[in-house]
Amino acid sequence: xxxxxxxxxxxxxLGSIYALIALGYTMVYGIAKMLNFAHGxxxxxxxxxxxxxxSTSWCPVWLALIISVTVCTVLGVVIEKVAYRxxxxxPPLAVLITAIGVSYLLQNIALLTQTATPKTFKSVAAGxxxxxxxxxxxxxxxxxxxxxxxxxxxxxALTVSMETFLSITxxxxxxxxxxxxxxxxxxxxxxxxxxxDRGAAQLMGIxxxxxxxxxxxxxxxxxxxxxxxxxxxxxxxxxYTGSMPGIRAFVAAVFGGIGSIPGAMIGGILLGIIELLSxxxxxxxxxxxxxxxxxxxVLIIRPTGxxxxxxxxxx
Amino acid sequence: MALLEIEGLEVYYGSINALKGIxxxxxxxxxxxxxxxxxxGKTTTLHTIxxxxxxxxxxxxxxxxxxxxxxxxxxxxxxxxxVPEGRRVFAQLSVYENLMLGAYTRKDKAEIAETLEHVxxxxxxxxxxxxxxxxxxxxxxxxxxxxxxxxxxxxxxxLMDEPSMGLSPLYVSEIFDIITEINKTGTTVLLVEQNxxxxxxxxxxxxxxxxxxxxxxxxASELMNNEQVKKAxxxx
Ligand SMILES: Nc1ncnc2c1ncn2[C@@H]1O[C@H](COP(=O)(O)OP(=O)(O)OP(=O)(O)O)[C@@H](O)[C@H]1O
Ligand SMILES: [Mg+2]
Numbered sequence: 001x002x003x004x005x006x007x008x009x010x011x012x013x014l015g016s017i018y019a020l021i022a023l024g025y026t027m028v029y030g031i032a033k034m035l036n037f038a039h040g041x042x043x044x045x046x047x048x049x050x051x052x053x054x055s056t057s058w059c060p061v062w063l064a065l066i067i068s069v070t071v072c073t074v075l076g077v078v079i080e081k082v083a084y085r086x087x088x089x090x091p092p093l094a095v096l097i098t099a100i101g102v103s104y105l106l107q108n109i110a111l112l113t114q115t116a117t118p119k120t121f122k123s124v125a126a127g128x129x130x131x132x133x134x135x136x137x138x139x140x141x142x143x144x145x146x147x148x149x150x151x152x153x154x155x156x157a158l159t160v161s162m163e164t165f166l167s168i169t170x171x172x173x174x175x176x177x178x179x180x181x182x183x184x185x186x187x188x189x190x191x192x193x194x195x196x197d198r199g200a201a202q203l204m205g206i207x208x209x210x211x212x213x214x215x216x217x218x219x220x221x222x223x224x225x226x227x228x229x230x231x232x233x234x235x236x237x238x239x240y241t242g243s244m245p246g247i248r249a250f251v252a253a254v255f256g257g258i259g260s261i262p263g264a265m266i267g268g269i270l271l272g273i274i275e276l277l278s279x280x281x282x283x284x285x286x287x288x289x290x291x292x293x294x295x296x297x298v299l300i301i302r303p304t305g306x307x308x309x310x311x312x313x314x315x
Numbered sequence: 316m317a318l319l320e321i322e323g324l325e326v327y328y329g330s331i332n333a334l335k336g337i338x339x340x341x342x343x344x345x346x347x348x349x350x351x352x353x354x355x356g357k358t359t360t361l362h363t364i365x366x367x368x369x370x371x372x373x374x375x376x377x378x379x380x381x382x383x384x385x386x387x388x389x390x391x392x393x394x395x396x397x398v399p400e401g402r403r404v405f406a407q408l409s410v411y412e413n414l415m416l417g418a419y420t421r422k423d424k425a426e427i428a429e430t431l432e433h434v435x436x437x438x439x440x441x442x443x444x445x446x447x448x449x450x451x452x453x454x455x456x457x458x459x460x461x462x463x464x465x466x467x468x469x470x471x472x473x474l475m476d477e478p479s480m481g482l483s484p485l486y487v488s489e490i491f492d493i494i495t496e497i498n499k500t501g502t503t504v505l506l507v508e509q510n511x512x513x514x515x516x517x518x519x520x521x522x523x524x525x526x527x528x529x530x531x532x533x534x535a536s537e538l539m540n541n542e543q544v545k546k547a548x549x550x551x
Binding site for chain 1 (some may be wrong): 365366386387388389391393395398399403404405406407408412414416417419422464468535
């Protein structure tokens, strides 16, 4: 039972990171109507930005996070402006190919400047005690170092690391904040309007280009946060670090219903849990196959994804 | 000086010449009807005026100011609202949210609330259904929402593209009554219609558009008795 809970919390933590990334995919898809395949590589850039900042002696963790978020936000907005905006009325395939090109460009820049040698990312929670330790038959201990625990001779039955706890709480806070932003602010409403009908949104006085830039900015900022959380939990950083999580988060977005914000959250979290549980109980080799199997089954039952909206016919 | 002045407007879609140099003007306080068959270029004209499409040639002036190159999101703040063809309400958003998006360019909360009250008074059904998502409204109600949404920007001129399209005769009369009322409260109206009879009955003047050119213009009452118009547009 305790080991199941342990897999579940790890899955939840990985899933909330996927959810943060999936939000970027889904928002950009919903509002700019394109699949930004370079989104995964923004994560990688965010990882390197934080890594470089933290490897200087003076930079505290919070500042590294701010630097990473800033770098990614600017990068996302610039990519949109330079690579995607000129193709606003081009066929979707041209935009998709451009996005793939941007993805390779970012990876190659990282290869050139950072080399392919994996960097060991220092966790943002390095040195912090685990969030929770449970010994068989005892009440759980919170924020206690193993060395300080009264049962230090025993092996804990369950340990929830600080990284896991941080990933889950930070993601929840961000998701709540984002939901409030989209539904309660004028800029958020403008995003919803653009997602539905760009022309009509313009007739309301909404600057569509500005709204798309904002969407890229938010998506990329979330990717930076995801990068720091993910690299803290899985500390290997290479120029390809972003591609697998990027693909999984894309699957999560489709799973939840691409374009739907709650869908991306649910899809991401489910995907993380499915991945961890299938690794633990079935096989770690075929966990990706299981993931896609689940995706296919969901899409057969609900072609628009879990939270997907019916496609509206224009009058 | 006319409120809206259009001069030598030429518009292309790729190599298709949709507008071949049209000129007309709309005076403050008028209802102007723009009539013409399918594909004549009526929607193109309105889209170009608001800035959804760029003109290749010609000028558009609003209250003397050249707005030919203004993008659509800027013309709203200059006092021009556009009720698009096919209504294009935001189906996923509530009636209230749609209306508030109409006031997107306005800042003063109290004034917006006041306009909202006026819109609710004019369209009581929208008030009843304010929490409902716009996609669940009937066609006629959506048309009212599209008009209410445009009024929320407190425009000096309102462009309407076939507001009676697809509505039952009862609704059509109601919509035209509302247009007259909106005009009476001081809003200038540029009305595009296929229902030429109704449009001419409420308009001051009218222009007839045929394949991208204005072929006739004059007082609405005169045009109503014009043999050519009668034959082609009034089905007499
Ligand atoms: N996006 C477009 N691309 C290419 N051609 C277009 C486009 N939009 C309109 N056209 C063409 O321009 C011409 C004018 O179209 P427009 O929509 O302005 O006509 P309309 O008078 O509004 O017709 P309707 O009464 O059917 O709405 C038509 O020949 C149409 O085929
Ligand atoms: Mg039309």
